[in-house]
Amino acid sequence: MKTKEYIRPIPATWWLHNRQVIQFMLREMSSFFVLGFAIFLLVLLYAANRGPAAFRDFDVTVLQSGWIKAYLWITLIFVGYHSITSFNAAPTIMAPRWGEDKIDPRVVIAANYGLWLIVSLVILIFVLPS
């Protein structure tokens, strides 16, 4: 005879009970900031494309505003958090092997940081002279 089973309810605060899950939720939330920054860049490109005078106007009215500066600082923190946690997760996702051995996860993480640095330097080289 089958007895009645007890199903435990999941509280709405389930994600606050564990530090790792809180970190995960922050990583998920940081995706919105990555998306927001991508949209901001598109708006910036659109403004630049309208000519120097229009861009100066955009700079004074929008970019110099305290709200935008505060938003960009918060975005920087979350995008940084998103990048770092994604790099740290990379060895789990890729797990490359060398023969029988798994490549040290630190090598994969370091390769990601190295690539990040190289791409950032290349962009800086192109952007700074102008």
Add this chain to the structure above:
Amino acid sequence: MDHEQRTITLDVFRYLPEQEEQPRFQSYTVPYREDWVVLDALNHIKDQMDGTLSYRWSCRMGVCGSCGMMVNGEPKLTCAAFLKDYYPNTIRVEPLTNFPVIRDLIINLEDFLHKLKELKTWMIPKETKAVSEGEYLQTPEQLASFKQFSMCINCMLCYAACPVYGIEPKFLGPAAIALAQRYNLDSRDGASAERAEMVASSEGIWECTFIGECSRVCPKHVDPAAAIQQAKVINTMDWWKSVLLPWGKK
């Protein structure tokens, strides 16, 4: 002699479906010994204090995977959770979360067993050979590609740790997908295409949000989160191949 006088209290989840609608916690104070694990304390309760307490256990050495419980809210094999790591505080023992409770600390595993069957988590040889033709040979590299995922003992700690499974019980879950991946990566197996539809379904790998708790609590270091993410990469590559090279074989 001193350790014989010390005691530790366990708050144990009790649910007797024929007697009560709701579960409750019952406190038991047991002798404290440094070499005891939570399972020893439960066995002491069962043998010396309250024979009505129900729970699963077998090997007492982290191999059978049957004594998994929540110990202070964390999924643990109780045969590997030492009292000294909690002493002198009270230890709260509950059945693994995310599963229906049959009685006291015993959970219903039917859902998992059904998923294992659906996913065909066993060897389906690429080619069948007569015994006289010898063994199915494999190189050390081929073995290394899946060995980690073959260490699963079906203890269900990963399911108890997975919030996605708690919220969406249709999710195939970490251990079942890791075991499917174990056979998919095995050079002797030829059934990855048969498993692919279920593995890549909305209840399969794409339901996983990569929280990583399954791997953190795994007592055998199987790393089911890695199995799922790697299956996502393989599935995505297969999809691109089918789009870009529709005439080619996957």
